[in-house]
Amino acid sequence: MKKRTLIAVLLGATCTGAGPSDSGGNELAPNWIAEPVGSEQRLSLVEELRIGRAMGGPEAELLYVVRDLDIGPGGEIYVLDINEVKVFSPAGEFLRSWGQRGEGPGDFDGTLGLAVARDTVAVTDGERVQFFDLGGRLLSSVWTGGRAAGYLASKAHSTDLGWVVEVRRRVVQLEPGPAPPTPPAEIRYLDPGTGALGEPVASYLEQPDVLQLASGQPFSRAFNRIIGHAVDRQGDVYLPRGLDYELSVYGADGGLSRIVRMEVEPVPVTDAMLEEVRRDLIALCQRNDFRRRRCERVRYVDEILPEVLAHAHPRVPVVGHILVAPDGHLLVSRRDLRELSASDEPRPFDLLSPEGRFLGRIEIPVNLRPIIVRGEYIFGSWTDEFGVSYVVKHRVDGLPDV
Structure with a gap:
């Protein structure tokens, strides 16, 4: 069959009512x-x-590790390449770049996500989210949830309602032994001026099927689930x-x-x-x-x-x-x-x-x-x-x- x-x-x-049925009564x-x-x-x-270019090509066009990408208002392609943002025309021509490894304003030290709004680029960088204009000028650099909050930011999304970020609490293991449980990911709105976070829109465990041996060694079952999220322009979270x-x-x-x-x-x-x-x-x-x-x-x-x-x-x-x-x-x-x-x-x-x-x-x-x-x-x-x-x-x- x-x-x-x-x-x-x-x-x-909830369900809005029964749909059409076949002859067997199945919805x-x-x-x-x-x-x-x-x-x-x-x-x-x-x-x-x-x-991109193979090794030996122009340095500006060489991509090392593509963390994330997004499309600008004019069709430009913004690429987060480890600790650098590279911008290409809709036809793929290199336009500009900015960023370097470091901990100062505008520097990067652990990037994961990039999102582009009408006139702003957001880059998640460890416990910070940094905002630039489309040309790469730093607008603000905020600590996610405040400097002492201990939130790590990964993905960022530009929506009609504001900036949305995926965050999770930083886990520090002070004693030897099995690793502590991974905290859930939380989807929250972020104030680009202060770094303040709204209440969680949704939260989830990225790998809910991680189990442990008697020794504490973690493992994932075969056909394990890996949960991710998505956000549309209206701010709905999937x-x-x-x-x-x-x-x-x-x-x-x-x-x-x-x-x-x-x-x-x-x-x-x-x-x-x-x-x-x-x-x-x-x-x-x-x-x-x-x-x-x-x-x-x-x-x-x-x-x-x-x-x-x-x-x-x-x-x-x-x-x-x-x-x-x-x-x-x-x-x-x-x-x-x-x-x-x-x-x-x-x-x-x-x-x-x-x-x-x-x-x-x-x-x-x-x-x-x-x-x-x-x-x-x-x-x-x-x-x-x-x-x-x-x-x-x-x-x-x-x-x-x-």
């Missing part, structure tokens, strides 16, 4: 697709722009629940405004799937000397791997990462067997309309990391076989008329 995927958008915090979503996805629902990526493609959407006041649900008929995890995971994780341990030594030090194959498999989630897929465009288009990754694979097999992502309608499935190469979605375009970082990073822009080909 073919698997069926039901895609629905439920408005409000149907507004639209559904059959699994496996047919050729008419498969989308492809067409590369339209690549930014948070996956980790299973069944269910995304909760919260308003700026923290209230649940709607649920985007893709009800997927689960696929049971079989012994054959677990055996494939076991082989792939052993292969990862043997990939290079660094990994081999690390696996031997923690006795990964003998002690940790059996627990990883024994505590595997009983079914797949689960929601992985999500991206949301300013207009509400959603790109949702399917965290299944291929997500754990050591192979170079592409990963499947599903594209949804702002209304929650399934538009198609995209196979994204394993060395391409999607970062932002803008209409029919996906921007991300791509790493070649030599470890050189690039920024790439792809057009999604095959989209249905909507």
Whole structure:
């Protein structure tokens, strides 16, 4: 029997009533697709722009580690490259850059996120968020939640209601022993003038499936959930629940405004799937000397791997990462067997309309990391076989008329 995927958008915090039913009395979503996805629902990526140079090229155009990127008001591409912001024209020509490693105003010492508003660029930098004009002039540098608050800022988002940041409390381990629990991530509004934080709009554990051995050594179960968030231009926060493609959407006041649900008929995890995971994780341990030594030090194959498999989630897929465009288009990754694979097999992502309608499935190469979605375009970082990073822009080909 073919698997069926039901895609629905439920408005409000509770169900608004029964939908249309088939002859068997089963509730149907507004639209559904059959699994496996047919050729008419498969989308492809067409590369339209690549930014970066191989080693030996112009220094200004060389990218080391792309932390984040965003699009400016004129279509300029702002790239956070370790401790430097680099700006390129819509055609990929280098325009300017600023930043250096340091702890002073305008310096960077632990960047993670970048966001661009109409006339301002925000960069998250450890416990600080720094704001610049579009040319790179420092406007303000604030401590997230205040200097003594101990909040680390990662992602930043520009919305119509103000700046939104993802923060978590800094954890300091003073005594030897098992690492303390990772604090939850919190999504809050931030005052760019003072660094004051609003009340949490949403909070979540990024890796809720981390368990511990009797020795205190942490490990993640096979097919573990990795939870992330997304924020649209209106300030709505999208948070996956980790299973069944269910995304909760919260308003700026923290209230649940709607649920985007893709009800997927689960696929049971079989012994054959677990055996494939076991082989792939052993292969990862043997990939290079660094990994081999690390696996031997923690006795990964003998002690940790059996627990990883024994505590595997009983079914797949689960929601992985999500991206949301300013207009509400959603790109949702399917965290299944291929997500754990050591192979170079592409990963499947599903594209949804702002209304929650399934538009198609995209196979994204394993060395391409999607970062932002803008209409029919996906921007991300791509790493070649030599470890050189690039920024790439792809057009999604095959989209249905909507």
